[in-house]
Amino acid sequence: MSTMREKKNYEWKTPRISWGIFAIISAITTSLGMCETFFDGNYLAGVFIAIAIQLLLIWMNKKIAKMYSELSTKVLKRLLIAMYMATVLWSTGFSFVYISNHVYSSVFMRDDQELLTKAYQNHIASLKEAAEEDFTQVLDTVIGEISQLQSGFTEDSGTEAVDTMEFPDFDALEQWFAQDAEMLQIICKGRDFEQGKPVGGTENLLAVMANKIDEMEQKKQDIETKRNEVEGEINDAKDNILNWSIEKYRIRAGTTQDKELGKLIAEENNKLTTLKTQNSQLKTELNELNNILQEVCHLESCILVCSQSLESTISSKFARILVLLGDEEPDMEEAEQLADEIYAALSIKLEEGGDNTIYAEKMREYLRLKQHLNELKDIRTAQEYCMDAAEGKTILNTESMVCSYPTEEVKNQWRHMWNQEYINMKASLLLLPSAKEKTVQKINKSILWMQRSLLTDLNNIERAVYYLTCPHSFLAWLAFLLALFMDASPIIFMAVQRELKKKENIGIGREPVIAL
Helix, strand or coil: CHHHHHHHHHHCHHHHHHHHHHHHHHHHHHHHHHHHHCCCCCHHHHHHHHHHHHHHHHHHHHHHHHHHHHCCCHHHHHHHHHHHHHHHHHHHHHHHHHHHHHHHCCCHHHHHHHHHHHHHHHHHHHHHHHHHHHHHHHHHHHHHHHHHHHHHHHHHCCCHHHHCCCCCCHHHHHHHCCCCHHHHHHHHHHHHHHCCCCCCCHHHHHHHHHHHHHHHHHHHHHHHHHHHHHHHHHHHHHHHHHHHHHHHHHCCCCCHHHHHHHHHHHHHHHHHHHHHHHHHHHHHHHHHHHHHHHHHHHHHHHHHHHHCCHHHHHHHHHHHHHHHHCCCCCCHHHHHHHHHHHHHHHHHHHHCCCCCHHHHHHHHHHHHHHHHHHHHHHHHHHHHHHHHHHCCHHHHHHHCCCCCCCCHHHHHHHHHHHHHHHHHHHHHHHHCCCCCCHHHHHHHHHHHHHHHHHCCCCCHHHHHHHHHHCCCCHHHHHHHHHHHHHHHHHHHHHHHHHHHHHHHHHHHHCCCCCCC
16 A cells, blocks of 8 residues: 555656746746836845745645635635635736736737837828818808808998999990900909909909000000101101102203102102001000000009908908818918908907997907818818828838837837827827817827827836737737646646545545455
8 A cells, every 4th residue: 555655646746846847937937027027126026025925825735725624714715715816816927927028029019010000090091081071161161251251341341432433434445455355354353343342362453454554555655656757757758749849840841850750749649648647547546545544544543442442352361261271282371361461450440430340240250260260270280290191101110110129229219209100190189170079089099098008118017918908919818828827737736636635545445354
């Protein structure tokens, strides 16, 4: 029987050696996990605590079953189990912390880069969509407000200067410039001014008219020069006729010389008649040109006076804002500048004496419009950020830094670059009017999680827990199972050994006694 027991004990020698090896390795990994987390590199404290934990765990593995069976109260039994579980979890937990951080030290940048890139691209797409929806909604509001303000100025604003103004003969102008499309458009704008309608782009109209007046002045000078030449030729012809007539008078009639002089006088008279006709035509053309030029200058003066009125100025600036907002890439800086000019014009009008009720109401409407223009500017900033992000420079720059076993400097620089990009993305999200909606809030929460989990220098415990919950958690769970196996396998095999020993003792006790 003694030989049999020795044989049984020898059979359990191999697992006992394994338990010892597991205990040593668990003590090492537990001490390293605690040192890197709690003791800031003070390995001595971590080693002593880890040894104490392993010794306590070995002792409890041997004694816990017996102690549990001998205890009579449930409270003490529960406390014993709780103490044992705490000891196992402490050892397993810090072993897992060390193993998982060591395993992921060579792959975390690669895996995290993939997560950050995918999330970044999804968030950019969501931000772009939200910005486009917000821009469309606010733009519709702005267009409605501008239309209301423009119509209000047309209906309510004072038009005394226009009412008392005498406008040029538009029919004569249209007849003269029947083949000039540019001038016909200006004449049409002049009719709008006459009817009190708001007209935008008067600066361009005045510039075109100034060029047209210069052309007409030049044409007038050319006609006057030509007419002076013709009048000179007329005077020369008259002098020739007079001189040749005197000379002919002195010569006897019927002679050859007399006939030649008569012929010259006749030719000169024909020439004189032609020159007088030409001179008359030039005079008529010059008079007509002077009349039309006078009408054009009159139209220019009318447009200048009308364009300098507050109502026309504001209306033209509103029209320009609408044009800018309709562009594929709106120039919000110029739109904001025009809005400031409108504000200055209204402020000056409010400072004047008299009844300014109309302008006070317009100022309130304008302030609402200015608020929405500011929102459009913010949204446009977010859209420009999305366009810059679409180029992928951030992704390319960070991917170039991904490597196995990166240095601390590389890790910090990599995290800083990603963190800065996500900070910019959050700032763009906050610019949107829909920043408080659930969809945008969800994006913001996702960004905060990314920054907290991937871009913050977490301690080893937090990072180990993250590895268990992240999409690439396979290695983390393997590390956890390994740490649990090293601490849990001894108690399982000890329980099996205890149970087998009980059965063996029962079997020995039932053997028949042989009489001597």
